[in-house]
């Protein structure tokens with residue numbers, strides 16, 4: 117099977133760092149607790165769980181006196197404080213780029229801007245960002261930007277790190293007419309942009325794309341959506357075993373892309389399977 121792999125693709129700096137921190141913590145502690153999935157990849161979380169990772173729904177369920185890990189997507193200020201208060205040891209896996217968004221959100225809030233976050237309302241990173249704002253904040257997705265009717269005094273926009281640049285530009289251009297003053301921080305992570313650009317290049321040269329990554333991964337979803345926007349046949353899988361050989365049969369060349377939270381071993385399994393066909 118002819119296939120070409122997007123470049124760059126797969127694990128981003130922040131998730132690779134979080135996995136390495138977790139592996140080290142699991143060597144030093146019998147078990148390590150995390151509130152919510154520490155990495156948006158179910159197969160990697162399962163592997164780490166076999167080494168002693170324990171995932172709880174929230175910080176409240178983490179027992180006191182234990183070792184705890186803060187996910188790459190970060191926590192709200194309140195959750196962070198609760199964790200540090202009750203745990204024996206806290207390993208902070210918050211990606212520095214996510215930390216930067218949290219700091220910018222707090223700064224805008226302090227300076228009297230209405231904070232508007234481009235992102236997915238239910239995403240842990242967005243919840244964490246909102247948890248650094250004391251005043252009112254609004255989360256918007258690109259498709260509902262047009263519903264914004266209210267006028268605001270001062271608006272500060274920032275973005276979840278994995279959103280699309282075009283959506284941020286679209287939001288800023290709409291909000292500029294609804295405010296006296298607009299401050300925009302492009303907090304979309306470079307790793308995200310580079311992976312999205314590499315998929316666009318790939319999409320121009322292939323007839324179909326396989327995207328591998330967690331169904332709960334926002335950056336993987338963005339790669340799927342970009343590929344679909346080129347009118348390609350796109351398969352979104354979490355592991356090589358899900359790839360149906362029948363679907364591959366009539367394809368001459370396919371592109372392969374992996375989300376920023378997809379570990380190397382899953383990408384390698386996929387390319388090994390494609391090489392055998």
Ligand code: SF4
Nearest residue numbers: 128130211213277305
């Ligand atoms: S996508 Fe960027 S911000 Fe998010 S974890 Fe990876 S490096 Fe950090």
